[in-house]
Amino acid sequence: MLLRRIYQFFIIYLLGIALLFALKYTLRLSDYVIPSPDEIWRTGRDYAGPYLLAVLNTLAVAILGHLLSICLATAVAVLGRLTAWVGSFIRTAAYNIQAYPIVAVAPIIFILLGDGLASRLLIAAMICYFPLLLSFIGIFSEPVSDIEHFYESTRRMTWRLQVKIRAFENIHKLTTVIVGSATMAMVGTIVAEFIAATAGIGYSIRIALYQSDLAKILVALFLIGIGTSLYLVGLERAGNALQKRLKSI
Amino acid sequence: MKRASWVVFSLLFLLACGPKEKAEEVSYRLKWLYNVSAVGDLYADVYGYFAQNGLKVNVKPGGPERDALKELELGYAQFGVASADQVFRAVAKGAPIVVLAQLFRVNPLHWIYRPDKTTFERAEDLKGKTIGVTFGGNDETIMRAVLARHAIAETQVSLFSVRYDYNPFYEGRVEFWPLYLNAQAVIIGEKLDRAGEKYAFLNPDALGVRFVANSVVTTREMLEKHPGTVKRFLAALRQGWQDALDPHNEEKAVQVLLQMDRETPAAVVRRQLAATRTLMLPAPGAAFGKIDRDAWKQTAEIMAAQQLIPAQLNVETVLMTDLKN
Structure with missing residues (x-):
């Protein structure tokens, strides 16, 4: 799975680069607009090390933010499942808050928390939290009538059991949503770094943009792609292992 | 006789109704959003100076994601504004870029500080201070040049990463916090005034670092294939800037800006305009937009010293100083 995911990413990346080169050589654009293969190679050689560290830094914050979001979304969705009113209230709040552009909210966060780890973590969590929450509320609010009916008629149903049944029956959906939101956590962290942090690959991209250095950005995108692919594969593997374990019980 | 005059009248009428010469359409990409640093460009457009020169100019705002130089090369714009x-x-x-005119005589990038709390009389006073810079931005380059020029090691100061907060x-x-003297400085200064705080500005130019800011650029191809258009564009632009910065036209210039930028109050725009005059107006008798060759050379030297560009870059080939400067 890992190998497949990596070579699929390579294909997409190389297609993108090929398109840029096609444009460059067809329109005879200078290296300022689109860098030459030689410049990209040299930039990759010079910056792969520091950029790799920056990507790992970003990835670590993204994973933390993602975990935080999963825990919070699970807790809120379990609460939201209790009554239709609470569920609909949380949904409305989630839709509204999600509609605020993060670039407008970020300055407030940075004023309150400074430009350190806490702000990056919060923004990463905010970006991937609401999609997670909405899916989780949907999953945990939907009764699995066939199974729940038995426990309800025998009066053995507890809230924990209800959550377990709904999670077990929708484990595939939950895994898909969690894997899908992982990329959003990564994007959230990069956006946070781009806006105000002083570390991570988002910060490096910002500096490269100031210097109009597309070669650096292409190297950064390559490493972000690899980092994200690795994280997604890790999550998918964990999800599959969990599904297998649950089925074997 | 009557018949002849009828024929003459008809001919004149036909001539008047004949196909008019269509204004040449070009795009002009600014460096930043519509603000006081583009007042002359907007003035030239609003008061018809481009039209009088046979041009229909689409003055497009710039911004952080817009790069006029890339747009010139891609053909999305024919003229643009970019810093040195x-x-x-x-x-x-x-990139096949040439510089047609230099808008700012003095770079508007300054550093604000509180003179009652921070002693600053000469460059050496920077030692031990915390100085804000935008890493990767031209303020970082300028501050590093100031430090290098006055033999201040980077370990002797503390550089702080600056954002909009x-x-x-x-x-x-x-x-020390970087800002543009003719833009944010007016707004921040007003806030500090209200708080009863004193403030002053560190001007890199006064410390011997002349780093060129906004200039008008085009492609070499445009200059070679359409020299007439370039000359007419420049003539209209120069007239626009001269008139916009003329104190007699202040109210007109303010109205032009307010028309394009509704967010900034008129009182602030007036003060910004006054600050812009001090940074842009040439010495009496000199033409607006004159390219300061020495300042460009120093800018190139600063960038080469910081390894941002190769040392052997020929500055002269980029500057179009013979275009009636």
């Missing part, structure tokens, strides 16, 4: 560092970076990578400066954690 942008020009050199582009030219160093083979001014709190580190307000709280006194950062002693």
Whole structure:
């Protein structure tokens, strides 16, 4: 799975680069607009090390933010499942808050928390939290009538059991949503770094943009792609292992 | 006789109704959003100077994601505004860019500080201070040049990463904060005035670092294939700037800006305009837009010293100083 995911990413990346080169050589654009293969190679050689560290830094914050979001979304969705009113209230709040552009909210966060780890973590969590929450509320609010009916008629149903049944029956959906939101956590962290942090690959991209250095950005995108692919594969593997374990019980 | 005059009248009528010469359409990409640093460009457009020169100019706002130099090369714009560092970076990578005119005589980038809390009389006073810079931005390049020129090691100062949040400066954690003298300085200065705080500005130019800011650029191809258009564009632009910065036309210039930028109050625009005059107006008798060759050379030297461009870049080939400067 890992190998497949990596070579699929390579294909997409190389297609993108090929398109840029096609444009460059067809329109005879200078290296300022689109860098030459030689410049990209040299930039990759010079910056792969520091950029790799920056990507790992970003990835670590993204994973933390993602975990935080999963825990919070699970807790809120379990609460939201209790009554239709609470569920609909949380949904409305989630839709509204999600509609605020993060670039407008970020300055407030940075004023309150400074430009350190806490702000990056919060923004990463905010970006991937609401999609997670909405899916989780949907999953945990939907009764699995066939199974729940038995426990309800025998009066053995507890809230924990209800959550377990709904999670077990929708484990595939939950895994898909969690894997899908992982990329959003990564994007959230990069956006946070781009806006105000002083570390991570988002910060490096910002500096490269100031210097109009597309070669650096292409190297950064390559490493972000690899980092994200690795994280997604890790999550998918964990999800599959969990599904297998649950089925074997 | 009557018949002859009828024929003459008909001919004149036909001539008047004949196909008019269509204004040549070009796009002009600014460096930043519509603000006081583009007042002359907008003035030339609103008061018809471009039209009088047979041009229909689409003056497009710039911004953080817009790069006029890339747009010139891609053909999305025919003229643009870029700072000298942008020009050199582009030219160093083979972009066919030429500089037509220099808008700012003095770079508007300054550092604000509180004179009652921070002693600053000469460059050496920077030692031990916390100085805000935008890493990767031209303020970092300028500050590093100031430090290098006065033999101040980077270990002797503390460089602080600056963003749009001014709190580190307000709280006194950062002693010198970069801003544009004709834009944010007016607004921040007003806030500090209200708080009863004193403030002053560090001008890199006064410390011997002349780093060229906004200039008008085009492609070499445009200059070679359409020299007439370039000359007419420049003539209209120069007239626009001269008139916009003329104190007699202040109210007209303010109205032009307010028309394009409804967010900034008129009182602020007036003060910004006054600050812009001090940075842009040439010495009496000199033409507006004159390219300061020495300042361009120094800018290139600063960038080469910081390894941002190759040392062998030929500055002269980029500057079109013979275009009636």
